[in-house]
Amino acid sequence: MMANYIYKDTILKVENVNLTLGDKVILEKVNAEVKDVTQTGAVRGQIVGFLGPSGIGKTKLFEIMAGLLKPTSGSVYYGKDKKPAHPGCAGVVQQNYPLFMHRTVLGNLEIGAAKNYKNTEERKAKIYDFLDRFKLRPYQDSYPAQLSGGQKQRVAIAQQLLCTDNFLLMDEPFSGLDINMVEEVSEMIVEIANMDEHNTIIIVSHDIVSTAAIADNLWLMGREKDKEGNPVSGAKIKYTFDLLERELAWREDIRKLPAFTKLINEIRDLFHDL
Numbered sequence: 213m214m215a216n217y218i219y220k221d222t223i224l225k226v227e228n229v230n231l232t233l234g235d236k237v238i239l240e241k242v243n244a245e246v247k248d249v250t251q252t253g254a255v256r257g258q259i260v261g262f263l264g265p266s267g268i269g270k271t272k273l274f275e276i277m278a279g280l281l282k283p284t285s286g287s288v289y290y291g292k293d294k295k296p297a298h299p300g301c302a303g304v305v306q307q308n309y310p311l312f313m314h315r316t317v318l319g320n321l322e323i324g325a326a327k328n329y330k331n332t333e334e335r336k337a338k339i340y341d342f343l344d345r346f347k348l349r350p351y352q353d354s355y356p357a358q359l360s361g362g363q364k365q366r367v368a369i370a371q372q373l374l375c376t377d378n379f380l381l382m383d384e385p386f387s388g389l390d391i392n393m394v395e396e397v398s399e400m401i402v403e404i405a406n407m408d409e410h411n412t413i414i415i416v417s418h419d420i421v422s423t424a425a426i427a428d429n430l431w432l433m434g435r436e437k438d439k440e441g442n443p444v445s446g447a448k449i450k451y452t453f454d455l456l457e458r459e460l461a462w463r464e465d466i467r468k469l470p471a472f473t474k475l476i477n478e479i480r481d482l483f484h485d486l
């Protein structure tokens with residue numbers, strides 16, 4: 213039986229974003245939004261899965277959402293007070309979890325926390341809180357080269373969460389991981405999202421099943437077709453899936469549900485035509 217949920221304020225809005233590079237139209241009129249979702253009796257952040265064929269423009273939109281790339285026109289806003297995207301507005305967890313190699317885990321988190329926590333005592337408390345939450349205390353004096361892939365990823369996520377408010381963009385968090393690690397990372401993403409009501413995680417991935425299994429909403433990027441059936445230039449968010457509405461969010465047994473298999477097949481079919 214599905215629990216109650218309510219969509220509230222818009223906390224991220226992508227509005228009419230266009231991007232032209234050279235003479236190539238990459239993105240055309242991209243519109244998307246994330247709404248704060250609440251569930252009675254639980255703390256629920258948001259997880260958006262962002263899918264689409266290779267080369268369609270996911271990374272470019274990701275960079276625009278992170279405030280790292282200026283669109284040719286259009287805008288991205290964060291929060292109720294509609295702050296325009298700017299570098300640092302969202303934590304960005306890159307695929308290979310780049311860390312400062314000559315700094316310990318503690319040192320890496322110090323860098324992440326430096327901007328948001330000027331008071332030394334408060335900063336220390338926050339860092340130790342994150343070391344505990346991310347099960348990194350035993351490794352606080354280790355260097356990145358001494359950590360496993362999963363541990364490095366946890367450091368990278370903790371570091372990005374310390375330097376941002378509530379938004380985390382994750383690029384291909386499942387790639388190159390074995391099945392156990394994919395499960396571990398999936399659980400961690402859900403846990404992080406649910407640490408705070410306003411946390412929002414956007415995952416760009418080619419792994420449709422792992423992404424859909426933990427998302428509450430999915431965005432599918434693609435291009436429109438002209439009358440002859442040829443793709444026009446410029447991609448947009450062509451389809452969105454509300455997994456709450458479909459009763460396919462926040463469920464641990466999700467992979468066993470026939471409706472989930474149906475959803476995956478539906479997305480796979482759409483992919484051929486994006």
Ligand SMILES: Nc1ncnc2c1ncn2[C@@H]1O[C@H](COP(=O)(O)OP(=O)(O)OP(=O)(O)O)[C@@H](O)[C@H]1O
Binds near residue numbers: 271
């Ligand atoms: N500087 C550039 N000038 C012109 N075109 C570019 C430039 N940078 C990227 N592109 C093009 O922009 C398109 C979108 O690239 P993007 O990296 O966003 O795709 P993607 O969906 O993230 O792909 P993948 O899933 O393979 O990572 C691609 O077709 C690419 O060739």
